[in-house]
Amino acid sequence: xxxxxxxxxxxxxxxxxxxxxxxxxxxxxxxxxxxxxxxxxxxxxxxxxxxxxxxxxxxxxxxxxxxxxxxxxxxxxxxxxxxxxxxxxxxxxxxxxxxxxxxxxxxxxxxxxxxxxxxxxxxxxxxxxxxxxxxxxxxxxxxxxxxxxxxxxxxxxxxxxxxxxxxxxxxxxxxxxxxxxxxxxxxxxxxxxxxxxxxxxxxxxxxxxxxxxxxxxxxxxxxxxxxxxxxxxxxxxxxxxxxx
Amino acid sequence: xxxxxxxxxxxxxxxxxxxxxxxxxxxxxxxxxxxxxxxxxxxxxxxxxxxxxxxxxxxxxxxxxxxxxxxxxxxxxxxxxxxxxxxxxxxxxxxxxxxxxxxxxxxxxxxxxxxxxxxxxxxxxxxxxxxxxxxxxxxxxxxxxxxxxxxxxxxxxxxxxxxxxxxxxxxxxxxxxxxxxxxxxxxxxxxxxxxxxxxxxxxxxxxxxxxxxxxxxxxxxxxxxxxxxxxxxxxxxxxxxxxxxxxx
Numbered sequence: 001x002x003x004x005x006x007x008x009x010x011x012x013x014x015x016x017x018x019x020x021x022x023x024x025x026x027x028x029x030x031x032x033x034x035x036x037x038x039x040x041x042x043x044x045x046x047x048x049x050x051x052x053x054x055x056x057x058x059x060x061x062x063x064x065x066x067x068x069x070x071x072x073x074x075x076x077x078x079x080x081x082x083x084x085x086x087x088x089x090x091x092x093x094x095x096x097x098x099x100x101x102x103x104x105x106x107x108x109x110x111x112x113x114x115x116x117x118x119x120x121x122x123x124x125x126x127x128x129x130x131x132x133x134x135x136x137x138x139x140x141x142x143x144x145x146x147x148x149x150x151x152x153x154x155x156x157x158x159x160x161x162x163x164x165x166x167x168x169x170x171x172x173x174x175x176x177x178x179x180x181x182x183x184x185x186x187x188x189x190x191x192x193x194x195x196x197x198x199x200x201x202x203x204x205x206x207x208x209x210x211x212x213x214x215x216x217x218x219x220x221x222x223x224x225x226x227x228x229x230x231x232x233x234x235x236x237x238x239x240x241x242x243x244x
Numbered sequence: 245x246x247x248x249x250x251x252x253x254x255x256x257x258x259x260x261x262x263x264x265x266x267x268x269x270x271x272x273x274x275x276x277x278x279x280x281x282x283x284x285x286x287x288x289x290x291x292x293x294x295x296x297x298x299x300x301x302x303x304x305x306x307x308x309x310x311x312x313x314x315x316x317x318x319x320x321x322x323x324x325x326x327x328x329x330x331x332x333x334x335x336x337x338x339x340x341x342x343x344x345x346x347x348x349x350x351x352x353x354x355x356x357x358x359x360x361x362x363x364x365x366x367x368x369x370x371x372x373x374x375x376x377x378x379x380x381x382x383x384x385x386x387x388x389x390x391x392x393x394x395x396x397x398x399x400x401x402x403x404x405x406x407x408x409x410x411x412x413x414x415x416x417x418x419x420x421x422x423x424x425x426x427x428x429x430x431x432x433x434x435x436x437x438x439x440x441x442x443x444x445x446x447x448x449x450x451x452x453x454x455x456x457x458x459x460x461x462x463x464x465x466x467x468x469x470x471x472x473x474x475x476x477x478x479x480x481x482x483x484x485x486x487x488x489x490x491x492x
Contacts, residue, residue, distance in 0.1 A: 024349060109334075119321075121322070122349075122350070
């Protein structure tokens with residue numbers, strides 16, 4: 001475990017060196033921006049709308065006491081989406097989608113000698129392959145999470161309107177009530193940390209593959225499992241540090 | 245010229261290279277031959293810096309390459325072209341982008357200049373109108389030729405080819421061999437070819453290094469190899485029915 005951590009830190013040192021060529025790095029950023037960012041919008045949108053709708057319906061159907069105002073449905077949906085569902089759940093989804101993609105892409109490059117080809121050309125392969133992925137993930141995942149929060153709240157509203165469980169003014173009043181702007185900051189901090197975990201851990205596991213296609217598959221699975229566990233672990237730490 | 249002096253390499257208990265010393269001459273096609281497991285791939289990987297030898301020195305035109313910093317290695321690596329066994333073309337790039345890659349990384353050429361150079365290199369390896377095809381869309385022989393074009397695009401001083409004929413039919417293999425030989429003489433570069441294909445040995449072997457059980461067992465050229473008295477080399481050279489019949 002310590003050896004693995006040491007190898008991970010050494011790889012991070014290689015990754016965060018100055019890129020060999022600025023224009024090439026910017027082109028790579030654009031490629032990853034589409035592959036890791038834009039291509040994830042669809043799944044994030046679908047999951048967010050449904051999650052928001054489910055949270056709203058669950059909350060509305062579980063409020064039994066007449067003393068609790070129905071605006072609590074909007075309030076709860078907002079708090080759930082901002083504090084946990086969007087930053088953590090969407091990051092877990094991205095760990096599956098983006099993490100496995102990164103690990104299998106880099107792992108395949110390793111077993112087909114493409115990484116060796118980069119190295120013998122005098123290119124720093126860790127920097128060339130992984131830094132753009134980390135950069136794009138850390139820049140674009142917060143955008144995805146904001147998008148997810150907004151869509152989740154819309155999903156909640158649509159569910160309220162369609163089911164008739166909560167009136168729209170009540171739901172919107174709940175969304176606006178007792179808003180603490182720090183919750184957004186908290187969500188963004190978590191998202192950036194999780195994005196770094198997903199890209200760097202998956203990149204590391206892909207980069208260190210040895211063998212053939214079976215090992216690439218294993219690395220891809222490991223990347224999802226390791227990223228997911230680390231996301232939950234750091235979620236706990238960050239919640240303790242930032243909210244308690 | 246590449247000088248290899250007393251190279252030793254072990255993996256655990258297994259000694260793969262034992263005091264290997266040789267020189268790869270400029271303007272010549274230098275071959276490393278030997279059976280599978282004889283250490284020829286490890287020797288080549290030591291030469292291109294993918295494996296660090298336990299002992300010994302490798303120098304490129306009197307510039308040390310082994311046991312030096314990564315930065316020093318990178319300056320020499322920029323003068324290398326390497327043809328990997330499977331081609332190692334970048335899947336995400338088309339043929340043109342693959343060949344242009346070293347130019348993008350290490351030159352300040354304009355796009356037009358780079359395109360001219362790419363087309364020149366592709367034409368040199370007899371590939372026309374394939375610029376926009378991806379590696380998955382071309383044959384094994386074409387992949388090797390694209391890989392050669394990429395290797396020579398940045399005008400290297402040293403060309404390394406790891407089993408350039410593996411997986412190719414005899415006719416295509418001959419074309420690749422001929423191409424490597426022509427490029428070596430045309431650009432006066434130091435070429436090292438790792439092979440166990442006897443056709444290649446007899447066709448382009450201007451300087452041959454035979455490795456046996458991790459040791460340099462014999463050196464010579466394509467003319468002297470057929471008349472060797474070395475038993476291990478004879479066993480290797482005349483291991484096929486075809487070569488035995490030819491000898492008779």
